[in-house]
Amino acid sequence: ETGVTQTPRHLVMGMTNKKSLKCEQHLGHNAMYWYKQSAKKPLELMFVYNFKEQTENNSVPSRFSPECPNSSHLFLHLHTLQPEDSALYLCASSLVGQEPSNFRYEKLFFGSGTQLSVL
Amino acid sequence: GQSLEQPSEVTAVEGAIVQINCTYQTSGFYGLSWYQQHDGGAPTFLSYNGLDGLEETGRFSSFLSRSDSYGYLLLQELQMKDSASYFCAADNYGQNFVFGPGTRLSVLP
Numbered sequence: 001e002t003g004v005t006q007t008p009r010h011l012v013m014g015m016t017n018k019k020s021l022k023c024e025q026h027l028g029h030n031a032m033y034w035y036k037q038s039a040k041k042p043l044e045l046m047f048v049y050n051f052k053e054q055t056e057n058n059s060v061p062s063r064f065s066p067e068c069p070n071s072s073h074l075f076l077h078l079h080t081l082q083p084e085d086s087a088l089y090l091c092a093s094s095l096v097g098q099e100p101s102n103f104r105y106e107k108l109f110f111g112s113g114t115q116l117s118v119l
Numbered sequence: 120g121q122s123l124e125q126p127s128e129v130t131a132v133e134g135a136i137v138q139i140n141c142t143y144q145t146s147g148f149y150g151l152s153w154y155q156q157h158d159g160g161a162p163t164f165l166s167y168n169g170l171d172g173l174e175e176t177g178r179f180s181s182f183l184s185r186s187d188s189y190g191y192l193l194l195q196e197l198q199m200k201d202s203a204s205y206f207c208a209a210d211n212y213g214q215n216f217v218f219g220p221g222t223r224l225s226v227l228p
Contacts, residue, residue, distance in 0.1 A: 002161060002163065004161075033216075035218075040220075041220065042123070042206075042217075042218045042219055042220045042221065043162070043206065043208075043218040045215060045216070045217070048215065056215060090161065090162070107152070107164045107167070108152075108154075108162075108164065108208075108216055109164070110154075110161040110162045110163070111161055112160065112161045113161060
């Protein structure tokens with residue numbers, strides 16, 4: 001148990017469906033991340049939320065829409081996905097500091113992921 | 120660009136020592152982390168090097184050389200349960216973690 005919970009664990013959806021992935025962390029962290037893990041490829045950072053504000057969006061298609069209502073919850077809304085979007089979607093959290101100290105915490109805590117299949 | 124390189128696969132026998140290398144090219148760099156991921160599981164943190172040198176945590180050690188943009192993870196007294204994928208990750212400016220492609224370690228009896 002890492003303190004980061006993702007639901008659902010598995011999801012099968014058609015290309016016209018709309019679904020949402022949920023992530024919740026119980027660690028008191030203030031930064032949350034979405035990563036995509038495809039077979040034989042590095043983990044790809046999709047979105048970063050720091051203090052509930054989105055700070056990174058690594059050119060992710062608009063069919064993926066993140067939402068971070070508070071520092072403990074993160075969602076990934078999915079619509080009109082493509083078969084190539086099938087992958088393991090991992091949520092992670094960490095603790096980072098604010099300026100000027102810029103304290104950094106070197107660990108990411110990952111959830112178990114949602115295995116997504118797009119048909 | 121930002122990229123990390125690792126061997127794709129490593130095989131060793133129980134009780135042996137194995138070293139997994141990682142070279143990196145990033146636009147900014149704080150340190151290098153290592154994560155373990157068993158099939159179907161979440162990546163879990165193993166170690167972090169913010170400074171050059173060796174960090175030891177039980178059977179696992181990690182090394183960093185900033186001048187060579189190189190690090191490695193050393194696993195000693197290998198056990199069957201160590202069979203997993205191992206990822207190095209560069210902790211760079213902007214609070215991003217850039218991951219390597221992963222090394223699949225198979226431990227044989």
